[in-house]
């Protein structure tokens with residue numbers, strides 16, 4: 001066990017986690033951030049952010065994430081590389097975080113573990129991950145220059161990915177399980193105007209084919225049950241996001257895996273807060289993640305102050 005209970009431990013070092021940390025630190029809290037991979041989270045892989053206020057020319061996601069991290073580090077936030085695997089409430093009311101390194105004790109915990117792309121869970125997907133299967137066209141699209149690819153999904157992300165790939169690839173199939181898209185109208189108009197984007201309606205992916213690399217995608221028409229193979233070298237999966245929150249056990253209420261909170265970012269357990277993409281809410285953007293984090297840190301501060309006052313009473 002670490003030598004002392006932190007005021008607040010923040011799980012996840014994406015923009016939500018780093019923002020919560022910088023606010024918590026400015027409230028004078030002893031603040032620790034646990035990040036299992038790369039600081040910056042999803043924002044760090046966004047090539048260009050054009051909707052973050054204050055940057056009319058846009059800013060690279062990596063730079064924005066780096067700046068937020070620097071700002072928090074400068075204030076004295078401690079960052080630790082560790083994956084949090086579980087948590088428990090101790091008898092004294094503090095939280096104990098189990099990690100793949102040292103356990104961490106804290107009075108308040110802010111969960112800012114974000115979201116990850118939803119998987120198809122079909123044969124070949126896992127086996128060919130990085131060998132033609134990707135969840136991020138802006139990250140990997142360039143490798144598929146001059147080759148046919150498929151995008152799976154019918155929402156904004158799917159169409160954004162398809163439009164990006166249409167600049168690089170001779171043919172982009174958009175495979176969608178329904179006969180109409182969910183994406184915003186302006187994206188639909190732009191996609192429809194591209195001669196090399198072909199919509200494959202009422203169809204689901206059933207198998208990614210290939211041994212050393214993707215050689216095709218087997219799809220099935222959900223109305224006729226007919227199967228056929230699209231000859232593609234890349235399969236981009238864009239069917240939404242999911243949050244990994246199993247490690248929180250019954251301490252939180254969930255909706256489809258996303259953590260339910262009130263407006264104060266409080267979960268079902270006092271002293272346990274959630275912020276950012278991991279939270280159950282309709283919009284998942286950097287601005288909303290940062291807004292959540294601001295609120296979570298504020299109420300975490302009051303929780304910690306109350307906790308300490310009760311201990312002294």
Ligand SMILES: Cc1cc2nc3c(=O)[nH]c(=O)nc-3n(C[C@H](O)[C@H](O)[C@H](O)COP(=O)(O)OP(=O)(O)OC[C@H]3O[C@@H](n4cnc5c(N)ncnc54)[C@H](O)[C@@H]3O)c2cc1C
Pocket residue numbers: 011012013014015016017034035036037038039040041042043044045046047048049050051052082083084085112113114115116136138275276277278284285286287289
């Ligand atoms: C390619 C791409 C482009 C995007 N473009 C834009 C854009 O232009 N504008 C915009 O506003 N938004 C954009 N977004 C969305 C935006 O990046 C996210 O909404 C935002 O970054 C979410 O931040 P977050 O901190 O809540 O979560 P995340 O960024 O997902 O960060 C969560 C962090 O928690 C860590 N973590 C998870 N579980 C654990 C654990 N158990 N223990 C320790 N650490 C853990 C993860 O490694 C990760 O670093 C884009 C996203 C992507 C992927």
